Amino acid sequence: MSEVKFSKEHEWITLEGDVATIGITKHATEMLGDIVFAELPEKGSNVEKDGTAGVVESTKAASDVYTPVSGEVVDTNQAIVDDPSKINEDPEGSAWFFKLKMKDQSEMDSLMNKEEYDKFAKESAS
Amino acid sequence: MEIKKTSLNKLHQSNNAKFVEFAGYEMPIQYSKGIIEEHKFTRSHSGIFDVSHMGQLFIYGNESLTEELEKIFPLDLKNLKQNCSKYSFLMNEDAGIYDDLIITKIEEGYLIILNAACKDKDFEILSNLLDSKFKMNLDNTRSLIAIQGPKSVEILNSIVNGVDQLNFMTGNWFDSDNQKLFVTRSGYTGEDGFEISISNDKAEKFVENLIKKGAQLIGLGARDTLRLEAGLCLYGHELDINKTPVEANLRWAISKSRLSNGGFIGSKKIMNQMQDGASQIRVGIKPEGRLIAREKTKIFDDTDTQIGEITSGTFGPSVNGPIAMGYVNKEFSKVDTKILLEVRGKKHPANVCALPFYKKNYVKGVN
Numbered sequence: 001m002s003e004v005k006f007s008k009e010h011e012w013i014t015l016e017g018d019v020a021t022i023g024i025t026k027h028a029t030e031m032l033g034d035i036v037f038a039e040l041p042e043k044g045s046n047v048e049k050d051g052t053a054g055v056v057e058s059t060k061a062a063s064d065v066y067t068p069v070s071g072e073v074v075d076t077n078q079a080i081v082d083d084p085s086k087i088n089e090d091p092e093g094s095a096w097f098f099k100l101k102m103k104d105q106s107e108m109d110s111l112m113n114k115e116e117y118d119k120f121a122k123e124s125a126s
Numbered sequence: 127m128e129i130k131k132t133s134l135n136k137l138h139q140s141n142n143a144k145f146v147e148f149a150g151y152e153m154p155i156q157y158s159k160g161i162i163e164e165h166k167f168t169r170s171h172s173g174i175f176d177v178s179h180m181g182q183l184f185i186y187g188n189e190s191l192t193e194e195l196e197k198i199f200p201l202d203l204k205n206l207k208q209n210c211s212k213y214s215f216l217m218n219e220d221a222g223i224y225d226d227l228i229i230t231k232i233e234e235g236y237l238i239i240l241n242a243a244c245k246d247k248d249f250e251i252l253s254n255l256l257d258s259k260f261k262m263n264l265d266n267t268r269s270l271i272a273i274q275g276p277k278s279v280e281i282l283n284s285i286v287n288g289v290d291q292l293n294f295m296t297g298n299w300f301d302s303d304n305q306k307l308f309v310t311r312s313g314y315t316g317e318d319g320f321e322i323s324i325s326n327d328k329a330e331k332f333v334e335n336l337i338k339k340g341a342q343l344i345g346l347g348a349r350d351t352l353r354l355e356a357g358l359c360l361y362g363h364e365l366d367i368n369k370t371p372v373e374a375n376l377r378w379a380i381s382k383s384r385l386s387n388g389g390f391i392g393s394k395k396i397m398n399q400m401q402d403g404a405s406q407i408r409v410g411i412k413p414e415g416r417l418i419a420r421e422k423t424k425i426f427d428d429t430d431t432q433i434g435e436i437t438s439g440t441f442g443p444s445v446n447g448p449i450a451m452g453y454v455n456k457e458f459s460k461v462d463t464k465i466l467l468e469v470r471g472k473k474h475p476a477n478v479c480a481l482p483f484y485k486k487n488y489v490k491g492v493n
Binding site: 037055057059061062081 | 162
C-alpha cells in the first residue's frame with residue numbers, strides 16, 4: 001500500500017494497485033464534532049477530482065466530502081452510514097468512505113504527505 | 127463593537143470550551159466531550175448552562191403595574207401568585223412576536239427573563255409602553271445559571287437548601303454563602319432543573335461548587351438539541367415578528383380568562399385566529415431514515431407544491447435520529463401526515479409528528 005496522502009479539503013487517500021481508499025482526516029472530525037449522518041457516492045458512479053462525493057453532518061452543520069482524485073466508485077463503507085459515530089472513533093482507519101478505481105495516478109502527485117498536511121491543518125485551524 | 131463576555135468566561139476557557147459569538151456574546155458552543163455526550167449527560171445526570179447573556183429585567187411596582195402589564199401580556203396577572211412564573215410573549219398589534227419570555231411575580235414587582243438578542247429592544251418597547259411610570263432595571267450585575275437534569279435537585283439543594291421544595295414554574299429568593307439568589311424551577315431542556323440568578327462576582331465560585339458536586343458544564347450546542355427534543359421554540363427560528371402565538375401552536379400560553387375580553391396588545395388577531403384557526407401552524411417533523419433536514423429546508427406535498435418550511439432541524443441524541451420543527455399549511459398539520467423535505471436537491475419522506483420528541487420530566491407536586 002502506498003504512503004498516505006492528504007488533500008486541502010481534509011481527505012486522506014491511500015493507493016493499492018489502481019484502487020484508492022478515501023476518508024476524512026482526524027483533524028476534520030475534530031473540527032466537525034459529533035458526526036451523525038454520512039452520505040456516500042453510488043457504486044459504479046464516476047467522480048471527478050475535487051468534486052463532491054458525499055456529505056457528512058455533525059450535530060451542528062452539513063459539510064461536503066470531496067474526492068481528491070478522479071475515478072469510478074468501486075466500493076463504499078456501509079458501516080459508517082449505519083453508524084456515523086464510527087467516523088469520529090476511527091476516521092483514518094476502519095471508517096474509510098469509498099474506494100475508487102483511479103484513471104490517472106499522477107493526480108496523487110499534487111497531494112500533501114503527512115508532514116505537509118499536519119502543518120497545513122495546524123495553520124488552517126489557527 | 128467589542129464582543130461581550132459573561133462572568134463565567136474564564137471558567138469556560140479553563141474547561142476547554144469552543145466559543146461562538148451569540149447575540150454579541152462570546153459563548154461556549156461545546157466543551158471537550160462534544161455535543162452528544164453533553165446532551166446525554168444532561169438527560170442522565172446534571173448539566174450546567176451559562177445563560178447570563180439572557181436579560182434579567184426587574185420591574186418594580188404593585189397593583190397598578192399589574193394592571194399595566196395586563197395591557198401588554200396575554201396573562202391573568204391579577205391572579206398570578208407571588209413567586210409563580212408564566213411563559214409569555216411581547217407582541218405587536220398584529221400579534222407578531224417581539225420576544226418570548228418568562229415572567230415571575232416577585233414581592234417587589236416582576237422579574238422577566240428575556241432572550242439575549244432581543245433584550246435591549248424589549249427594554250425600549252416596554253419602557254415606552256409603561257411610559258416610564260415604573261422603575262425598570264435590565265440588571266447586568268447578575269449572572270444567570272441553569273442546572274438541568276435528574277441529579278440537579280440533589281446537587282443544587284446541597285448548596286442552596288430548600289430548592290427541592292419548589293414546584294415547576296415557581297421561584298423564590300434563597301440565601302447561600304451570604305448572598306441572595308433568585309432560584310426558579312424551570313429550564314429549557316425538558317428535564318427537571320433550576321435557573322439561578324446570582325451576582326456576577328459570586329457566579330464563578332458558585333458554578334465551581336456545582337461542578338465539585340458532580341454537575342458538568344454544557345454548551346449552547348447541546349442546549350439546542352435538548353430543547354428541540356423537548357419541542358421548545360427558539361426565538362429567531364420558530365418565533366419571530368411574522369409569527370403569532372396561535373401559529374406557533376402556543377395557545378396554551380394564553381390565559382383563558384383574557385380571551386373573552388382581550389385588552390392586551392395583539393388580542394384582536396389572537397382572538398380571530400383562535401376562532402378561525404391559523405393558515406400555517408408549527409408542527410414536529412420526523413424525517414424517515416437518518417437524513418437531517420435543517421432550518422430553511424422546504425417542505426412539499428406529493429404534488430410538488432411547497433406547503434411549508436423547517437425552522438429547526440438536527441440530530442436528536444436521546445431520540446437517536448433526526449428531528450425537526452417547522453411550519454406547514456393547516457391542512458397538513460395533523461399527526462402522521464406524509465410530507466417531503468427537499469435536501470440537497472432531492473425530496474425525502476418525513477412525517478408530521480406530535481411534540482415533544484422526548485418526554486418532559488417536570489416536577490409539579492412537591493408541595
